Amino acid sequence: MLLNTLLLALRSIQRNLMRSFLTILGIVIGVSAVITMVTLGNGATMAIQNQISGLGTNLLQVRPGQRMGPGSGGAPSFKESDAAAIATQIGGIAAVAPEARTNATVIANGRNWSSSIMGSTNAWLITGNWQLGEGREFSDDELRAGAAVCLIGETVRRELYGALPALGSQLRVKQISCTVVGVLAAKGQGAFGNDQDDMVLVPIKTLQRRITGNIRVNTLLVSMRDGSDADRVKASLTQLLRERRKLAAGDDDNFNVLDTKQLADTLSGTTKVLTTLLGAVAAVSLLVGGIGIMNIMLVSVTERTREIGLRLAIGALEREVLLQFLIEAVVLSSLGGLIGIVLATLASLGLSSLMDVPYVFNVGVNVLSFLFSAGIGVLFGYFPARRAARLDPIEALRHE
Numbered sequence: 001m002l003l004n005t006l007l008l009a010l011r012s013i014q015r016n017l018m019r020s021f022l023t024i025l026g027i028v029i030g031v032s033a034v035i036t037m038v039t040l041g042n043g044a045t046m047a048i049q050n051q052i053s054g055l056g057t058n059l060l061q062v063r064p065g066q067r068m069g070p071g072s073g074g075a076p077s078f079k080e081s082d083a084a085a086i087a088t089q090i091g092g093i094a095a096v097a098p099e100a101r102t103n104a105t106v107i108a109n110g111r112n113w114s115s116s117i118m119g120s121t122n123a124w125l126i127t128g129n130w131q132l133g134e135g136r137e138f139s140d141d142e143l144r145a146g147a148a149v150c151l152i153g154e155t156v157r158r159e160l161y162g163a164l165p166a167l168g169s170q171l172r173v174k175q176i177s178c179t180v181v182g183v184l185a186a187k188g189q190g191a192f193g194n195d196q197d198d199m200v201l202v203p204i205k206t207l208q209r210r211i212t213g214n215i216r217v218n219t220l221l222v223s224m225r226d227g228s229d230a231d232r233v234k235a236s237l238t239q240l241l242r243e244r245r246k247l248a249a250g251d252d253d254n255f256n257v258l259d260t261k262q263l264a265d266t267l268s269g270t271t272k273v274l275t276t277l278l279g280a281v282a283a284v285s286l287l288v289g290g291i292g293i294m295n296i297m298l299v300s301v302t303e304r305t306r307e308i309g310l311r312l313a314i315g316a317l318e319r320e321v322l323l324q325f326l327i328e329a330v331v332l333s334s335l336g337g338l339i340g341i342v343l344a345t346l347a348s349l350g351l352s353s354l355m356d357v358p359y360v361f362n363v364g365v366n367v368l369s370f371l372f373s374a375g376i377g378v379l380f381g382y383f384p385a386r387r388a389a390r391l392d393p394i395e396a397l398r399h400e
């Protein structure tokens with residue numbers, strides 16, 4: 001009986017293909033909108049997490065001043081000895097790197113390029129998850145002596161050298177000429193839209209003595225070991241720096257500590273909330289599509305009143321008529337759900353590439369959207385189906 005009822009429903013849909021298509025259009029739009037919004041939102045969340053993790057693993061960034069951002073509000077800068085003290089006196093630390101930076105035009109191979117000049121130690125590569133594409137790190141002697149050597153990012157290599165080899169060449173930074181001993185592997189765009197590969201790394205003593213002319217350290221980069229208690233490490237770090245900066249008990253900290261993991265969690269949480277909101281707004285169109293199905297099914301009942309009366313008169317049960325119209329509604333809405341999933345997949349792939357975010361296929365949202373679309377068919381198809389099943393056969397046969 002169920003198979004015959006299904007065949008009758010499909011035959012009825014086939015007789016009115018254009019009307020059936022227009023009926024499911026609202027479901028198609030609703031399902032595709034929900035899946036696309038959620039997929040793009042998940043991709044954006046993953047992109048943010050990847051960009052934040054690119055800053056470093058379990059990384060704490062310590063800067064002078066009471067708030068993040070440019071300027072230190074007159075707070076004293078750090079010293080290299082602060083980094084050494086953190087590395088030796090606080091447990092759970094994987095690496096500590098003092099960082100000083102400036103901007104300058106670099107010249108090589110008859111070309112020039114404006115870039116960021118970083119001064120640090122080899123620990124800077126560990127804290128920032130940097131890998132060497134070719135070449136080597138700084139030697140201990142080069143770090144102690146402030147030698148004229150440098151590592152360059154992929155952007156600087158591309159702009160200054162093109163297809164030519166960079167290793168062993170001379171790169172001019174302001175008034176000094178340094179030897180390129182390594183090229184860093186590309187990392188791409190950073191969490192704040194900056195090009196991470198547009199930089200030149202020199203030993204911190206080289207930057208201080210030969211480029212900036214001061215011993216200021218702008219940032220301390222502290223990488224924690226996996227499994228370390230971040231709160232305990234931050235508390236120990238804060239206490240140690242307060243002692244080294246000779247702050248009294250009632251004095252406010254004249255430095256700030258940024259936990260990149262907390263930053264990633266905050267930004268990801270915000271993106272997830274926005275994704276949920278957009279998905280909920282898009283889901284409203286599913287309800288609109290359901291109302292469209294109910295409207296068309298009511299019209300169909302009116303058009304087929306004599307057919308319904310004839311079926312009832314020759315012995316069809318009310319539940320059979322109810323089931324026929326209910327199956328029609330569910331088939332229409334389910335078909336709309338399947339088409340919506342296909343369109344959403346194509347749209348998500350295209351928009352993910354356009355927005356430069358990863359495509360994240362979410363099985364749950366696809367299955368849930370399909371089941372919701374089928375549920376819409378049951379919900380909004382039941383009333384027209386019940387109306388058809390309760391028709392008086394005699395009155396139905398008299399209907400013109």
